[in-house]
Amino acid sequence: MNLTSCSEKFASSPNWQLYGYLSNDTGLPGEQRVISRSGCQALCGLGADTYDWMSIANSIATWVFPIIGILLQAPFESNNTKGTLFSLLRWLGSPISSLSYIFWNIKVSGRAALIVDMATPYNESPSEHSDFSGIRDSFYILTVMNQYTINPKMRTPAHGPDVAKKLLRTALFDEMLEVNEEKLPALRGRTASRLRESRKQGVVAVFISMGWFLFSLAISIQAVFSNIGPIEQSDNLGLGLMLAWIPVLILSSIVDRNPANSSSVEERLNQLVGGVRTALLKTSDPEQSRRLGSVSFPSHSTSTQYGRRGSMVASSGSIVTNWIGALKEDAFKGDFFVHFGGQGRRRWHYGVANAVLAGLEDQFIKQHGRDWLRLPEAREQLVKPCRSPGIYFFDLRELWHVASSGLVVVGTMFGAFILNYFTPPFGIGCRAGGYAIFCCLVTLSFAVEMGVWWWTSNHTSDEFLEQKKWEHRFFIPMEIIAVSWLLYMVIAQSAGLYNTCWCLGWEGWFNFKTVGSWSGPDVEGHWIAALCLTLTIMLVSFAFIIEEWCTQSHMATHHYKKAMRGLARTRTFKRLTSPIREVIDFVITKFKLLIGKKRRSLIWKKGHERVPSITVLTGSVPKITDEAVEEVHKSVVENEGQESLGNQPQLP
Numbered sequence: 001m002n003l004t005s006c007s008e009k010f011a012s013s014p015n016w017q018l019y020g021y022l023s024n025d026t027g028l029p030g031e032q033r034v035i036s037r038s039g040c041q042a043l044c045g046l047g048a049d050t051y052d053w054m055s056i057a058n059s060i061a062t063w064v065f066p067i068i069g070i071l072l073q074a075p076f077e078s079n080n081t082k083g084t085l086f087s088l089l090r091w092l093g094s095p096i097s098s099l100s101y102i103f104w105n106i107k108v109s110g111r112a113a114l115i116v117d118m119a120t121p122y123n124e125s126p127s128e129h130s131d132f133s134g135i136r137d138s139f140y141i142l143t144v145m146n147q148y149t150i151n152p153k154m155r156t157p158a159h160g161p162d163v164a165k166k167l168l169r170t171a172l173f174d175e176m177l178e179v180n181e182e183k184l185p186a187l188r189g190r191t192a193s194r195l196r197e198s199r200k201q202g203v204v205a206v207f208i209s210m211g212w213f214l215f216s217l218a219i220s221i222q223a224v225f226s227n228i229g230p231i232e233q234s235d236n237l238g239l240g241l242m243l244a245w246i247p248v249l250i251l252s253s254i255v256d257r258n259p260a261n262s263s264s265v266e267e268r269l270n271q272l273v274g275g276v277r278t279a280l281l282k283t284s285d286p287e288q289s290r291r292l293g294s295v296s297f298p299s300h301s302t303s304t305q306y307g308r309r310g311s312m313v314a315s316s317g318s319i320v321t322n323w324i325g326a327l328k329e330d331a332f333k334g335d336f337f338v339h340f341g342g343q344g345r346r347r348w349h350y351g352v353a354n355a356v357l358a359g360l361e362d363q364f365i366k367q368h369g370r371d372w373l374r375l376p377e378a379r380e381q382l383v384k385p386c387r388s389p390g391i392y393f394f395d396l397r398e399l400w401h402v403a404s405s406g407l408v409v410v411g412t413m414f415g416a417f418i419l420n421y422f423t424p425p426f427g428i429g430c431r432a433g434g435y436a437i438f439c440c441l442v443t444l445s446f447a448v449e450m451g452v453w454w455w456t457s458n459h460t461s462d463e464f465l466e467q468k469k470w471e472h473r474f475f476i477p478m479e480i481i482a483v484s485w486l487l488y489m490v491i492a493q494s495a496g497l498y499n500t501c502w503c504l505g506w507e508g509w510f511n512f513k514t515v516g517s518w519s520g521p522d523v524e525g526h527w528i529a530a531l532c533l534t535l536t537i538m539l540v541s542f543a544f545i546i547e548e549w550c551t552q553s554h555m556a557t558h559h560y561k562k563a564m565r566g567l568a569r570t571r572t573f574k575r576l577t578s579p580i581r582e583v584i585d586f587v588i589t590k591f592k593l594l595i596g597k598k599r600r601s602l603i604w605k606k607g608h609e610r611v612p613s614i615t616v617l618t619g620s621v622p623k624i625t626d627e628a629v630e631e632v633h634k635s636v637v638e639n640e641g642q643e644s645l646g647n648q649p650q651l652p
Contacts, residue, residue, distance in 0.1 A: 003499065006044035007512035010035055019043050023511075035512065037505030044501060051496035055232055059494040063239050066216045070209045070246060075200065075253040075343045077262055086476075087345040091249060092486060093479025096446040098344030099249055099405035104398050105256040105342065106548050108353045109143040113552040114602055115357070115365055119373040122571055122606045128560045132373060134185050136563075137192035138172045138382075140555045144195050145269055146351035147258070147342030152464050153331040163326045164336075165355050171276040172356070173382035177283075179275035191272050196558040198259045203549075206254055210542070213247050216240065221531065228524055231515070232496070234423045235431070237527075239493045241416035241534045242435060245409045248541040253343050255549045257556070262340035273336040277327050347471060348453050358600075366602050397601070406446070408541055410439050415534030422526035424514045430503035434489045441482040445475060574604050 010016055011033070019039030022031040035043070050056075074091065076084045091098050116139050119132055126132035145168070154164050170177070177184040217240050224233045259265040326332070341349035364381040365372050372378060413435045420431035428436065452470050456463035492498050504510045551570045557563035574581070581604065589599045 001045045001047040001049045001500070003044070003049040003512070003515060006040070010039075010043060010512065013043075032511055032513065034510060035505070037501055037510075040501035040505055040510070046501065048497045049499040051232060051494075056495055059236055059239060062216045062220055062236060063243065064490065064494065066209070066213045067243055067246060069212055070250050073202070073206045073209045073253075074250055075256075075258040077258065077340070078260065083345075087343075089476070089479050089483060090345060090347075091343075092246075093482040094442060094445045094449070094475070095245055095249060095409045096405050096442050097347070097449050099245075099252070099408055100398075100402045100446070101344035101349060102249070102252045102256050103401035103404055105146060105344075105351060106252065106545070107397075107401060108146055108351060108357065109255065109552055109555070110548050111357050111361075111602065112139040112143050112353065113555050114604060115139060115360065116555060117567065117570065117574075118365070118370050118602065118604065121371050122575075124371075125564045125568065131379075133560065134175075134189065135373060136555065137188050140192050141188060141195065141269075141272070142168075142172055142353050142356060143555065144259075144265065145337065146353035147256070147340060148266055148269065148337035148352075149339045149341045149346060149349055150352060151331075151334055151336060151338045152461075153334065154336065163323045163332070165352075165359075166323055167273065167277060167280070167327065167332075167336075168352060169356060169359075169383055170280065171273050173379065174276075175379055177276065177279050179272075179279045184276065184279075187272065187275070191268055193558065194268060195259070195265060196556055198261060198265055199556055200258050200260045203254045206251060210247055210251055217244075224527065225524070228527070231423060234419055234527070235493045235496070235498075237531070238416045238419045238431065239490065241419060241530065242413055242489065242493075244412040244415070244534050244538045248408050248412075248538060248545070251542060251545050255545060255552060256343050258340070258342050266335075266337050266340060269337050270335045277332060277336075280324050281327055283324065347449060347475065348456075348467065361602050362600060366600070369602075370605050370607060402450075406443070408537060409442060411537040412534045413439055415530040415532075415537075418530035418533065419527055422523065425504055425510055430498045430500075431493065434485070434492070438482065438485055438489065441478065441485065445478045445482065449475065571606075575606055578604070578606070 010019060013019070016033065019042065020033060020035035023034045051059075071088070074088065076087065116132075116136050119135050120126055124132075150164060171184075172188070174184055179187050220237050220240050224237045227233060339346060341351075360382060364378075368375060375381075417432050417435045420435070421428065423431075448470075452467060456467050498504075499515075504515055551573065554563045554566040554570060557566055585599075585603055592599050
């Protein structure tokens with residue numbers, strides 16, 4: 001079909017009433033001759049008036065190539081063709097689900113980095129062999145573990161999830177256990193070093209791809225607003241707005257980063273956890289228990305360099321025989337981690353880190369805040385069991401990330417929807433309707449995925465089988481449909497396949513005068529609104545991801561001195577931006593109080609906010625509480641350089 005020749009034929013036809021009629025609803029002054037959809041099909045044919053090759057090549061060079069370049073920077077796994085295809089299918093076919101998992105992983109790793117940051121004073125840079133260095137290794141290992149799924153057998157017993165969490169906390173934080181005649185801290189340090197070395201590189205290439213996309217977007221914006229009117233220009237810009245969520249998804253992988261070889265990392269993690277399990281089973285022997293019980297725990301650590309402290313796990317009661325005995329069961333004899341699930345590549349992957357972090361924050365770290373590692377009971381508190389749920393529980397804080405992922409995908413595409421809704425043919429035509437269909441597909445897929453997750457939350461063997469059935473019978477077909485529809489929209493808008501009688505006359509008619517170009521009132525305003533909506537969502541997402549990447553990099557940096565420089569810069573950045581964060585924290589805290597709840601998250605602070613409390617008992621000698629002793633003790637060490645306090649201070 002050729003719209004130009006068809007328009008001339010319609011205008012010159014003496015029997016034009018057979019194909020159209022006069023209308024006052026065209027947006028142009030006076031009555032206008034319009035052609036009906038059936039008349040167009042009879043007069044012009046059923047084909048499409050595709051764009052010329054130069055226009056198609058312009059769309060390909062402007063959008064298709066940059067998007068392909070971005071997708072090539074996706075966190076694919078090496079030597080795993082099938083996994084790569086399924087991952088790509090999931091990212092493009094179920095982007096809301098994928099982004100919700102990725103944002104949650106970013107938030108969890110950010111909480112781990114915050115705990116490490118708050119472990120020492122603001123201006124402290126402990127040595128490489130300090131207790132702080134060990135803590136940094138432990139929490140980095142935890143963030144890597146968070147990308148792997150637990151063996152389903154360890155989740156099915158009634159006590160399995162709780163035992164798994166205790167085993168993890170012991171593997172991550174115990175100081176006195178020996179694994180194959182090697183101290184556990186040394187094993188963790190060696191494991192963390194190898195994990196950092198195996199972390200996938202190539203972040204610079206990701207940023208270059210993002211820059212290419214933004215440059216293409218800028219060119220398209222300049223072309224559109226320098227010549228407002230041609231529908232071809234709106235198609236070009238709409239294509240970019242429609243795909244604006246893909247760079248956000250790929251850029252997020254620089255934080256939720258995958259290893260260069262996920263199987264080798266999985267093997268190292270299993271060696272660590274499996275070795276700890278074997279060592280724990282040996283501690284149930286009376287002689288081994290007595291040997292651990294004879295180790296003395298230092299009552300105070302006064303070194304400003306944060307030298308390593310031991311933790312009496314067995315003798316302090318943190319390790320008890322009732323759960324150590326459960327490690328003998330068949331469920332715990334296999335590998336602890338079985339699949340790599342980072343970057344949202346696996347459905348219903350929640351990770352193990354949140355359960356560990358939630359217990360540590362609620363039980364110990366949040367109440368002590370900055371410099372919590374100075375406390376003598378710190379290591380023991382890290383290891384001993386807590387009152388939080390087992391290894392898997394739904395944290396309501398994840399709803400923020402679910403909402404954010406939906407906003408990124410639906411919000412950016414809504415900008416493209418607005419652009420084409422107010423471009424002839426006005427309303428929900430083929431272009432705007434295509435965006436709506438894709439959003440409905442991915443939203444439905446996400447809603448069903450969350451429903452199945454809730455339905456199978458007991459983690460029984462039958463429920464795992466049920467999840468597999470849903471995956472093969474519903475989710476994979478839905479993702480194939482969504483990806484196919486997305487690909488069709490890209491091809492259709494690039495080639496002009498929407499220029500058909502059916503699409504142009506979806507309301508029953510269209511006007512040849514406005515079908516190729518439209519510069520009526522409010523066009524520029526609608527296009528600016530659409531552009532601002534998509535750009536705001538995309539750039540705010542970029543800023544969030546880059547900020548998290550910068551503030552978490554000190555955890556993954558292999559060179560310790562560079563990591564400490566990165567930590568110092570992170571603290572400086574957070575200090576400078578603290579006014580903004582304090583306003584947000586104030587609003588959230590007040591809202592929590594209104595609904596009768598307390599703030600659970602650890603908040604970044606530069607210094608201490610704890611005030612030593614003094615307890616005076618009537619009729620007795622006044623005593624200073626343990627917390628006051630610690631505060632006075634620290635003050636003496638900092639001001640006089642003493643190594644310890646000889647006697648407890650007394651009130652006058």
